[in-house]
Amino acid sequence: MIKMERYSRQMLFSPIGEEGQREISNKRVLIVGCGALGSANAENLARAGIGELLLVDRDYVEWSNLQRQQLYTEADALNQIPKAVAAKERLHEINLEVEIEAYVLDADAAALKPLLRGIDLVIDATDNFDTRFMLNDLLQKNRIPWIFGSCVGSTGMSYTIFPNESPCLRCLLDAIPIHGATCDSAGIISPAVQMVVAHQTTEALKILVGDKEALRTSLLTFDLWNNQYHTMKVERAKKRTCPSCGENPSYPSLNDSYRTKSEVLCGRNTVQIRSRQEPDFHLLKERLKRIGTMKANDFLISVEYEIYRLVFFQDGRTLIHGTNSIEKAKSIYYQLAG
Template sequence: MDNRYSRQLLYSNIGVQGQRLLGEKTVVIVGLGALGSLSSEILARAGVGKLILIDRDYVELTNLQRQTLYNEEDAELKKPKAVAAYDKLSKINSEIDIEVHVAHCDTGLIESVAKNADLLLDGTDNFDTRMLINDAAFKFGIPWIYAACVEGSYSSAAFVPEETPCFRCLTPVLPSTTLTCDTAGVISPAVHMAVSNQVTTAIKILTEQFSAPYLMHIGNVWDMDYMKFNIGNMTEAACPTCRTKEFPELNRTESNAMKFCGRDMIQVIDGRLTESVVTKTLKQADIDYKKTPYFIEFNYGSTRIVSFSNGRMLMHNVENLNKARTIVNQLFG
């Protein structure tokens, strides 16, 4: 068989019918770090019809230890992860559609992509965005799959509207930790275990073979520990997402400044700060800057700032939201 999916077609749980279903489906992946970059590659190779990729960050050298889709050139050029992912995935499988968003995943963006999707995948590293994904999925009746990893541990679970509890229902029993990859580290095998569980479940859902029991998978690759437990009966009676359907995260007013999880970096969003405004201000202030095809980069004191054309800025070496706002006011009034 010379079909690119021949080995997948031979697998009895997929076959011709399963491959046809994969080719008809659209998957949204939020976050293209360690988890999202790997899941996007596996799904592209599997022949999923369309991938919609969302990420707000760019490739750095420290990513390469675990984010296997990227290389040193991407880090040197500081390519936005969504752009770098598109470049790689379009060469891996030119037959599929790929749509990318170099953007912060807010209510407007997640709703616009979710309503036309068949599945949402979590590739994030923070609780707030997962809660946003959760609300969007249950509002539009679309399954989504959570995944996480830190140190040598990993976890994953699927949430299906009208069949399972939602992520909010499970938050009291999820592993409670303030550790992140940026504070405690992570080894690549833990990433691969999390994504293996996540993408296998995704393929089951996309080929219409996912059914009870609905399980949460938790393990530690270093200690070779693994467990799973049934989440099917854990729905909270008054849950505002899957019971009363208030979807509070979609209605929340988002701050224009937010801290990246576990990192000394603040994101500021201000629609006034277009590329022309930023370059004009920097020239007037005699501040050197570097312009790439994707953003403008400059230093303001000890702060390294990356400014995107849509008014979104990433401020490195800043821990305090008020300091970030002060810097914006000092530079741009």
């Protein structure tokens, strides 16, 4: 039974109404990533009366998160509480009616596949394009709509993807160059997060109430600091030959050979990560010189970051010295390399 008073102002909004509120209360949403975008989207949907939220994140709350990740507190950072767990606890304080499942795990295809049963929508709140391409293929294959979002500095973007209808993420990024700057290399202001979240949550509500005609079909980008806001028509980006959404899809990002490889180097307190793509050394140097002490030659770039040392090679390999944890190494790698 919907508590009418609780959602009365939302139901007064005619595109939702009482019937739309019932639809929202019966829907299941998976949020991949519980950082800035994920935690804010989760709070919005919990307050809106979503039926069930599934939260996936591999990381724990750190002090640097508190500037923009609105669900978390100093106690969470002090005790290094996993983000998915901390988010679940806070959301239950906001709305006990919402069913919430928290999963502390690395978001790969094998881990996510069992969670997709009965899911109506997936919200991307990840921090790297390896995971996004995997999500793109997994959700294309399972015919589940999802909402892409990213932000860094004062910029952000969002795009809604419907399998078999809109261009997929691979189509989009083949057509539009997007650099891989990260919050750790370029910083971020919290209003940029809130702007992306506003668009992601609004698109989510349209999908949940079944108002597909109101969906934005364009790619949205903005730069709040420089007062820029653009929407780009992307219908023509859809390709018949796309390996993810074309006529004969092969879903390459679900293939082991496509994934970034990680391994612990025995006895060295070091993890090696091997990317399928060779880095752009010029862009990487520009990004990393803001991070810490950097050295570079024709063959590699080395940078000191907190207690770690990262060495990037021309062939796509990266050594993360100072840890034997693949999960920690991957987290650092994606934070700095994009």
